Amino acid sequence: MNGAKWLLDTNVVIGLLKMQPAVIALLEAQKLDFGQIAVSQITRMELLGFPNLEKEEESTILEFLQHCQVILLDEPIEQQATRLRRTRPCKLPDAIIAATAQVHQLVLLTLDQRLADIFAMRSLQ
Secondary structure (H helix, E strand, C coil), X not given: CCCCCEEECHHHHHHHHCCCHHHHHHHXXXXXXXXXXXXXXXXXXXXXXXXXXXXXXXXXXXXHHHCCEEECCCHHHHHHHHHHHHHCCCCHHHHHHHHHHHHCCCEEEECCHHHHXXXXXXXXX
């Protein structure tokens, strides 16, 4: 997995791009090495798919994504996401992101306490 250790949920990336002090502090507390971060293809789609996304915002997102490994959806992720959806109350994008972390044995960092609780992932809250 090219040295990736962390999978950032969409809300963490947004907080990071907006330089939210709480997100920055918590990422620093995790001793996050930006050479070890990845995002799901779903996160990339969510970030770039915001309605009324300004060109400057799009440029910032694209620049950030250049420094991340983007993990594409594949059969093992699809199968795991399907299992998660069948056994837990969650939205499909959340199941795909959690499945991506599980399949690739990455630590999912999220601000979504509900997602962290459902999937026993590490929350930054």
